[in-house]
Amino acid sequence: MDNPTQPTTPGTGLGLTPYINGIMAVSSVSQMLAAEKAQAEVANSKPYITNLASHIRDQWATMKTAKMQTVEPRLLQCLRQRRGEYDPEKLAQIKSQGGSDIYLMLSSNKARAASSWVRDVMSGTGSDKPWHLQPTPVVEMPPDVVQRAYQTMQMELEQAAAAGIQPTPDQLEEFVEARKGMVLNQLREEAVEKSERMEVKMEDQLAEGSFHTEFNKFIDDLATFPYAMMAGPVIKKQKTFKWVPSATGEFVLQTADELLPTWERVDPFMAYW
Numbered sequence: 398m399d400n401p402t403q404p405t406t407p408g409t410g411l412g413l414t415p416y417i418n419g420i421m422a423v424s425s426v427s428q429m430l431a432a433e434k435a436q437a438e439v440a441n442s443k444p445y446i447t448n449l450a451s452h453i454r455d456q457w458a459t460m461k462t463a464k465m466q467t468v469e470p471r472l473l474q475c476l477r478q479r480r481g482e483y484d485p486e487k488l489a490q491i492k493s494q495g496g497s498d499i500y501l502m503l504s505s506n507k508a509r510a511a512s513s514w515v516r517d518v519m520s521g522t523g524s525d526k527p528w529h530l531q532p533t534p535v536v537e538m539p540p541d542v543v544q545r546a547y548q549t550m551q552m553e554l555e556q557a558a559a560a561g562i563q564p565t566p567d568q569l570e571e572f573v574e575a576r577k578g579m580v581l582n583q584l585r586e587e588a589v590e591k592s593e594r595m596e597v598k599m600e601d602q603l604a605e606g607s608f609h610t611e612f613n614k615f616i617d618d619l620a621t622f623p624y625a626m627m628a629g630p631v632i633k634k635q636k637t638f639k640w641v642p643s644a645t646g647e648f649v650l651q652t653a654d655e656l657l658p659t660w661e662r663v664d665p666f667m668a669y670w
Contacts, residue, residue: 421498478504509621532588606659614662629660
């Protein structure tokens with residue numbers, strides 16, 4: 398009988414070889430990892446993969462050098478001004494001349510004032526928030542609504558004809574326009590209600606996703622550095638509370654994992670231009 402542990406040849410997939418004398422050979426984990434490594438080496442040796450990797454490495458080296466030579470020194474200077482610290486070279490000159498190292502904190506005061514102004518304008522919740530949802534002035538009628546409206550008008554016209562009422566073309570046109578206006582008004586009211594519900598949902602998502610906390614950090618960065626950044630929405634798994642029915646039929650508050658949109662302030666020192 399052939400050995401059932403005969404090694405799998407690379408590329409067969411799933412760690413299985415064809416049947417040998419009615420017995421299926423199975424690969425070990427180390428053999429499967431070796432086969433995958435061999436396949437990856439073959440794939441990475443292709444010219445377009447090699448050229449792409451080389452291009453990414455060149456771009457990364459360029460961005461890293463530019464950040465260290467131009468961006469990072471300016472960020473450090475801005476941070477020291479906000480904290481009220483002299484540059485090491487400037488501080489050494491002051492001490493060598495016997496001067497005072499007291500910092501007047503002018504930049505810090507201006508940055509705090511700018512942060513407060515921007516925060517007053519851009520932040521807020523409820524009726525104070527700086528954004529609002531509003532439906533489009535001309536509401537598009539869905540095909541099913543149009544079909545139901547025509548069916549209703551047709552039934553009303555048939556009932557009028559059965560009662561011996563024969564409207565003139567002008568009366569018929571006025572009737573259709575009146576019914577169309579009624580449907581559009583109803584759709585506008587529904588659109589306003591949906592916009593209000595969506596606005597509440599979006600505000601709840603911002604609150605649960607730490608948007609306001611991170612946005613305050615973003616404003617401080619904006620008043621301190623030449624640029625500021627926020628990332629979002631970033632989908633993260635978070636613990637939330639949910640009412641779950643128990644075996645007795647009562648609802649119990651339990652924790653559960655839920656995917657929620659979140660926002661986060663990006664450290665200016667971690668960005669590469």
